[in-house]
Amino acid sequence: MMNQSNETISALVENAGLRHIAFIMDGNGRWANARMMPREAGHKAGADNFKKIVRYCRNIGIRYCTVYAFSTENWNRPKREVDAIMRLLDAFAKEADEEKEIEFHFIGDKSPLEPSMREHLERLEKDTVGRPYVLNIALNYGGRAEIVHAVNALLAEGKTDITEADISARIYTSHCPDPDLVVRTGKELRISNFLLWQSAYAEYYFSDKMWPELTSDDVDDMVKSFAGRKRRWGGLDKA
Ligand code: IPE
Ligand code: IPE
Ligand code: MG
DSSP: OHHHHHHHHHHHHHHHHHHEEEEEEOHHHHHHHHTTTTTHHHHHHHHHHHHHHHHHHHHOOOOEEEEEEEETGGGSOOOHHHHHHHHHEEEHHHHHHHHSEEEEEEEOEEEESSSHHHHHHHHHHHHTTTOOOEEEEEEEEHHHHHHHHHHHHHHTTTOOOOOOOHHHHHHHTTTTTOEEEEEOSSOOOTTTSSSTTTTOOOOOEEOOSOOGGGHHHHHHHHHHHHHHHHOOOOOOOOO
């Protein structure tokens, strides 16, 4: 729903040039622990909140959104927890069939996923091309693995003199501008192998909130913080 304050925030999004926002959705487990609930319940609450936050970002006019759902390192967790996260992602992909406005991309290495889930994700990607909003879901994603994958793809094409533009064209987010703002919830001050290539000049925002408790007001605060920053790209402020 668009209301007065949404309109103000949308204007800030537009004027500040916030095209692409990326979220490291961290803190599901601690959110659940604090409530004497199993970690899996935290992931369920996190998945529900992810849908709300993504919808809000779209409502305020942010065209590209990327979320970190599962890293290449998250396989190190107990099988029970990994299975629960995969089930939530599978359920999300099924709901996504009803979506009309979003172009979906599942970025990362899909090869270890269940074949039926993998086929479904690939079909969603194919069927949703050209829609007005883009959602990238990082799944079995690692920033280093992505760069290695891009370089290997270029070598396989016979490239020898690899440029930055070549790598940008072969990474998983080649259909998007680089993220303008990278947000991490869950109080940790690190990047954990997320969008390493793309974030060279991103702005960062770290929130002490656990992912399931992040609200649209918090997103407004992020937009305001972003709008107040000076991006210099290595140059100088305009006089
Ligand atoms: C969700 O938060 C991120 C995923 C890896 C799915 P966590 O599960 O890492 O929660 P914390 O950091 O242990 O609280
Ligand atoms: C980063 O969170 C990965 C996702 C949010 C999917 P982690 O909880 O895996 O990161 P670390 O282990 O604290 O660095
Ligand atoms: Mg974590």
